[in-house]
Amino acid sequence: MESAASDHSIHNCRSIEQPLLSPETAVGHDHHGKRIVDELDFFADNKGRLMEMRDQTVEVKEEGAHDHHGVGQEKQLPDTGLNLLTTYTSSDKSSMDDGTSSSHNMEDKHRTNELAVLQAELGRMNVENQRLRVMISQVNNNYQALQVQIVTLQNQKVDHQTPEQHKMINNGSVVVEEKQMMNGFNHIVPRQFMDMGRAEKDELSQCSLEGCRSQDCSGSSPRNDIVESMECCKSTSHVLHRDLSGRISTTNGGEDSPDQEFQGWVPKKVSKMMSPRDVDQASSETMSMIKKARVSVRARSEASMISDGCQWRKYGQKMAKGNPCPRAYYRCTMGTGCPVRKQVQRCAEDRTILVTTYEGHHNHPLPPAAMAMASTTSAAASMLLSGSMPSADGLISSNSFLARSALPNCPPSLATLSASAPISHCHIGPHSNSNFLRDATWPAKPAASKFSSKHDVCATNSRSSPFQPIEILGSR
DNA sequence: CGTATTTGACCGGCGC
DNA sequence: GCGCCGGTCAAATACG
Ligand SMILES: [Zn+2]
Numbered sequence: 232m233e234s235a236a237s238d239h240s241i242h243n244c245r246s247i248e249q250p251l252l253s254p255e256t257a258v259g260h261d262h263h264g265k266r267i268v269d270e271l272d273f274f275a276d277n278k279g280r281l282m283e284m285r286d287q288t289v290e291v292k293e294e295g296a297h298d299h300h301g302v303g304q305e306k307q308l309p310d311t312g313l314n315l316l317t318t319y320t321s322s323d324k325s326s327m328d329d330g331t332s333s334s335h336n337m338e339d340k341h342r343t344n345e346l347a348v349l350q351a352e353l354g355r356m357n358v359e360n361q362r363l364r365v366m367i368s369q370v371n372n373n374y375q376a377l378q379v380q381i382v383t384l385q386n387q388k389v390d391h392q393t394p395e396q397h398k399m400i401n402n403g404s405v406v407v408e409e410k411q412m413m414n415g416f417n418h419i420v421p422r423q424f425m426d427m428g429r430a431e432k433d434e435l436s437q438c439s440l441e442g443c444r445s446q447d448c449s450g451s452s453p454r455n456d457i458v459e460s461m462e463c464c465k466s467t468s469h470v471l472h473r474d475l476s477g478r479i480s481t482t483n484g485g486e487d488s489p490d491q492e493f494q495g496w497v498p499k500k501v502s503k504m505m506s507p508r509d510v511d512q513a514s515s516e517t518m519s520m521i522k523k524a525r526v527s528v529r530a531r532s533e534a535s536m537i538s539d540g541c542q543w544r545k546y547g548q549k550m551a552k553g554n555p556c557p558r559a560y561y562r563c564t565m566g567t568g569c570p571v572r573k574q575v576q577r578c579a580e581d582r583t584i585l586v587t588t589y590e591g592h593h594n595h596p597l598p599p600a601a602m603a604m605a606s607t608t609s610a611a612a613s614m615l616l617s618g619s620m621p622s623a624d625g626l627i628s629s630n631s632f633l634a635r636s637a638l639p640n641c642p643p644s645l646a647t648l649s650a651s652a653p654i655s656h657c658h659i660g661p662h663s664n665s666n667f668l669r670d671a672t673w674p675a676k677p678a679a680s681k682f683s684s685k686h687d688v689c690a691t692n693s694r695s696s697p698f699q700p701i702e703i704l705g706s707r
Numbered sequence: 708c709g710t711a712t713t714t715g716a717c718c719g720g721c722g723c
Numbered sequence: 724g725c726g727c728c729g730g731t732c733a734a735a736t737a738c739g
Contacts, residue, residue, distance in 0.1 A: 545712060547731060560730070564711095574730090 526608035527588035529578070536575055537585055540601025541565050541593070543573065554579040566595025 530537045536559075543561035551558040556577035563571040571591040578584035589608050597605050 544710095546733095548713075549729070549731095552728065558729090572730095 525588050525590045527586055528604070528608070530585045530587065531583050532585045533583060534585075535559075536561075537587055538600070539587070539604040540598050541571070541605070551576060556582060563591075563593060565597070565601075566593065569594050 528537070528539075536543070541563050542565045544564040545559055546562050547560040548557050549560070554576060556579065558574055558576040561573045561575065563569040563573075569591075571589065571593050573590065574586075574588040576586050576588075578586055593601075593605055
């Protein structure tokens with residue numbers, strides 16, 4: 232069911248229109264597809280661009296006329312610097328004496344030539360235009376990457392301060408992120424959340440799509456594709472209970488500041504301590520404002536789990552409907568009571584793809600290896616929730632930056648987006664050079680055995696993973 | 708023996 | 724109300 236939902240969104244991305252595409256969002260999300268057409272929007276509309284082009288050509292023409300003016304040329308021949316017309320003009324002069332008919336011919340030839348020259352000029356201008364567009368794209372790329380980094384840094388900073396902010400709502404961290412995003416991006420555009428129901432897709436098409444894209448990008452290692460996915464949904468009462476219980480428990484212990492750092496995850500049972508009325512009241516007052524962000528990363532990995540630098544403890548496994556592969560539930564154990572959870576499941580269609588869905592916010596400092604991922608997912612979630620992206624494609628485009636920031640060692644050309652809202656995905660191939668998100672079994676015990684015991688299909692891959700867990704362990 | 712994993716039970720939401 | 728389903732719990736088990 233859930234996998235089906237994510238599939239939907241993946242597919243949906245390709246078909247979403249982006250009428251409000253802003254320069255920031257338009258850039259960079261794809262230099263290789265027809266999206267280029269969209270990037271044209273950077274410059275005014277088509278009409279305006281045409282006018283601009285025409286002006287430029289006219290200008291060239293005038294310059295040419297001016298140059299020749301000093302020589303006393305009546306015919307305003309454009310000086311193209313190609314010496315196309317010099318011989319012609321001399322012959323023209325001689326032919327002018329011959330007669331009017333030939334001079335007419337020559338005039339026609341002149342015009343044809345002039346036209347050709349102008350067309351050549353136009354072509355050059357077009358090339359120049361394209362180049363400038365690419366440059367602007369790159370500048371915007373850098374700009375967005377910097378913005379992501381800023382958000383990331385702010386996230387990390389807030390994690391160690393202002394517990395009150397976490398208090399605001401149940402899923403405090405998410406809200407804090409929203410604020411930061413609002414600060415980071417001065418424009419707050421009410422974001423149109425994508426229509427979940429409309430998000431229909433098949434995983435296969437997405438995979439093939441990404442394959443093509445990464446080939447476009449790198450020409451090599453087409454399996455190194457990155458898709459990061461974000462999904463946003465109203466929090467379920469499950470989360471509500473959990474968060475509420477956390478809040479309550481801390482308020483019982485201390486009078487103020489139920490810092491998430493110390494409340495962490497609290498067993499759902501605690502919520503039973505609350506009177507149902509409390510739960511109802513709290514849920515009703517928070518339900519409307521809660522948005523629960525989940526960020527899912529799709530990694531092409533043969534191991535049973537990707538290494539994101541954190542320490543996870545498995546607390547459950549279920550057979551998800553519609554997917555022969557089981558879904559594993561992990562809880563972060565790096566910090567005591569860290570509320571972060573993740574679900575790991577293989578893609579039904581392509582079992583080499585691991586779909587890892589993160590939920591929550593770490594309440595503890597992260598090792599450098601985990602920093603990139605955590606901050607990226609946070610940024611992704613906050614970007615999603617903040618509504619700072621006017622359109623799904625905007626989200627998508629920034630997603631590529633998130634993906635790159637999450638994978639600093641992964642060449643940008645290998646990071647592709649298959650965009651979608653509410654989910655876009657990053658794929659990371661096992662052959663990526665990145666130290667990050669590399670296949671690994673974690674902790675020490677090979678997770679392969681878990682799946683191999685019951686699910687052969689899922690398990691066989693992990694043993695053949697080309698990566699050595701040692702490297703991951705060493706990075707911690 | 709301490710810790711992590713496994714796995715069936717349990718819970719709550721949701722649709723009918 | 725009932726069944727399905729996703730998610731979580733926790734006792735049993737495995738492991739180093
Ligand atoms: Zn954590």
